[in-house]
Amino acid sequence: MKKSALQKARATYQPKLPIVLTAPVKVVEGHATESVADQDAIRQLFPNTYGLPEIHFEKNPSPAPGKPLNVGVILSGGQAPGGHNVISGIFDGIKKIHRDSRLFGFLMGPSGLVEHKYIELTAPIIDEYRNTGGFDIIGSGRTKLEKKEQFDKGLEILRELGITALVIIGGDDSNTNAAILAEYYKANNAGVQVIGCPKTIDGDLKNAQIETSFGFDTATKVYSEVIGNIQRDCNSAKKYWHFIKLMGRSASHIALECALQTQPNICLISEEIEQKNMSLDQIVKYIADIVTSRAADGNNFGTILIPEGLIEFIPEYKKLIRELNELLGANKDKVAQMNNEQLTEFILGNLDASNVAALKKLPESVAKQLMLDRDPHGNVQVSLIETEKLLSGLVADYLANDEAFAAAHGKFSPLHHFFGYEGRCADPSNFDADYCYSLGFNAAALINAGVTGYMSAVRNLVKPAVQWIPGGIPITMMMNIERRNAEDKPVIQKALVRLDGAPFRNFANHRDTWAHNTCYIYPGPIQYFGPAEVCDQPSMTLKYEHQHK
């Protein structure tokens, strides 16, 4: 494998660990816990793993000799920078406990467990992947581990390999499934512990116990680098409006973090739009008014950040998408026989009049996308909708009839960008490299402590890494009951942007200034070797959320 100069130099980086984890540890148990809501229901569903105490680690001056641990690891869902470091952290952690410990990686996600596809992760393999981006060491996948047959099938290979602990690295759904698996194995005395690790660039897996998911830091720094570069171009050429859509699923954490880092002229926050019950027309007017105001100052340029999930948060389209999904779901067989023309007719004939009106407000191409492009479950593929082009087109239409814009002799030339795949597999920032390695090393300590149904938790992240606090959180503690696909299910609460939170408030306090002036910040590329104030900073979101620590 030919490597770049940076790959080679970066391979030698030794991630920083919390000081506590640099020597043998003992478990300190907190109080018994309760789930964040729906306590009775969650307790019933998790009789063996509910109510466990939070734990943290302290130095152990008189540790018992360690025993070899056989551990399995799974990467689940979308890539996030630092996954390889979680794995190298687990590897080093269990090797430190006993040199005969072994680590097995299940291939291409949870399906590897069920289908018995795996490799042993030995030191030479691990060393190839230290501090690198990507999930290519064992691959990832989106198979959901949720059925007893899968659990039983998995147990066969775990027994065969003598694996007594499984680490599942994933987002909220994968960690929910980790908890279900932990409960099942515990209930059946399978002798396999299950530990989760909080992964997702989207930043929506966080709560009172988990300060941030890994990968968010690096991904937002990559996006902010290219947004900053575009802003510098924008401010040099002074003739384009850049509409920049950012990955991040439903939540707007990524857009908000990038806005805090780069100070664009506009950033839409889906959660706010929903809360204010804004219509698409109002959003378009909000943007157009800023374009016009800048044009009046002679500034026919600007930048606007758009969260991927926006359309689902605009109440009129949320309603439309819900009815579309229900209508097509209820008529699956009938719909499967239709050509596009028949389907369009069927949809327009059966939707509520208000939803037909919402549909007709959209450009034809977007309306078609909503009606005709569906995922295998029959749902609208929101992430495929080119919201950035939809908005710029509607803004252009609005401005064409706007007297103030004409009076300002305004010009409006939009350009479009979508960033997502550029950041999910970037080499982890020092923060993510350290955080991930610590999460993995800490997972080894949790395994050694014999617990199950816990998420690896490393806290106090705005402080230098040595001061980070390692421990474990019972996954059931983060759960509530939500309605998913017409069923009540226990799930980890997804964290959306809180409008009363410090990151949003900080943004909201400044956005008018950023809109009308040009206050761009240019973060530049992630640096690995320079001064700490350049290389070792956590995200702005994390800083604002924990600034009083």
Added chain:
Amino acid sequence: MKKSALQKARATYQPKLPIVLTAPVKVVEGHATESVADQDAIRQLFPNTYGLPEIHFEKNPSPAPGKPLNVGVILSGGQAPGGHNVISGIFDGIKKIHRDSRLFGFLMGPSGLVEHKYIELTAPIIDEYRNTGGFDIIGSGRTKLEKKEQFDKGLEILRELGITALVIIGGDDSNTNAAILAEYYKANNAGVQVIGCPKTIDGDLKNAQIETSFGFDTATKVYSEVIGNIQRDCNSAKKYWHFIKLMGRSASHIALECALQTQPNICLISEEIEQKNMSLDQIVKYIADIVTSRAADGNNFGTILIPEGLIEFIPEYKKLIRELNELLGANKDKVAQMNNEQLTEFILGNLDASNVAALKKLPESVAKQLMLDRDPHGNVQVSLIETEKLLSGLVADYLANDEAFAAAHGKFSPLHHFFGYEGRCADPSNFDADYCYSLGFNAAALINAGVTGYMSAVRNLVKPAVQWIPGGIPITMMMNIERRNAEDKPVIQKALVRLDGAPFRNFANHRDTWAHNTCYIYPGPIQYFGPAEVCDQPSMTLKYEHQHK
């Protein structure tokens, strides 16, 4: 102006200079020069500036005391990383010659000279912009300086400010115009020297005298960073084909350099496609065959780099675009009255049958774009054509009927990217920061030497900066006569990718391996503070072209 941590840290970077420029210099003249072709014609057009000698600088042990210099500077055309460092190099260079020297920046490109819009660039302003990307210090623009009235109007403000030398930072066309301006001022004894600086991310301003244009290094490193990240994602998820279009105008230097840095599965080189007279069908088959071959190995993923100018190099479309431009140019007034429907009818009724056939092979949206979207000169807007989507669509059509692909149980899910604005204003790499500063500092030395019609030239660039060789090249030496807009014009030869050059040959020697295996390299982000092998490397193109030095 709020700044990022990197902006602050980077402001203190002292760019490296060729050792020769660190002390007073004297001019060493080479032989008289000839233009690269059409010598008689060029000599006639440039009677006062033709045939000048190449010059380089040597240390001057007994320099005469310097006199204050009043210098003007213009940024012309598209942004390129390092422009600010050219300006700070000029500033420091003329201040070193005499502390009372002054630098004036004309605003928003060449029009600033004609319209007398300028600012004085003082030390506090210069210090704000050292080692930063963008052209925002004075802005840039695309006004062409080519008319006597412009030259005369410009001379008024130059005289008013006591400016005796003008530095024009631009691409091939801007440097051509710099030569014309130099000749005009010389012929009229205006007392104003004109010096050019080779700028363009596209890499097409290079020749036997100029090793590379500035900005190419940084821009290709930024594109390679994100391409590498996408490749890591691609190799982790193993389910998408990423079609990545790259800026770069006509030439494929950017795509080729990025291919050398990242080793994608496919990279199209426009110049090769033209030389081999490949049809669009053949290109589609070439891609589809690699997709199928990888599918047969179970690899339903890959990356493909596409140069922006591709379509103009496919002979059948080159012909179509030429006839379209001629047809619409010859019927300007008539066409201006037509609606889209009438225009389409007019075009289809008047084009040659082979061109109508070529048009009909395209998806409707692309055909429409070719027929209806025109720039203010009535030309087809090639850069707006979404070649990446055009190709993936045609490949999908091809694969749908391909037996081998079906037999391999192949899947083809394309994703699309276009990178351009992400790199044009990035913070310059150490290479570009040093090169640009040296180009500017060297321009000051050329001014002090009293020459005009020269391009600032810094050579030996594959060696460490201290060993670089500063000097000046008569711009007329790079010129020939070309037909532009139905007129014979003296222009600097544009450098396309040479199929017999080392960079292309190296690529061609490896591409089959890269296509069928997965040999991705992940360059990662530009580093400024680490080891020299990570931070101070020139482009692969430059290394291959000058590897025997």
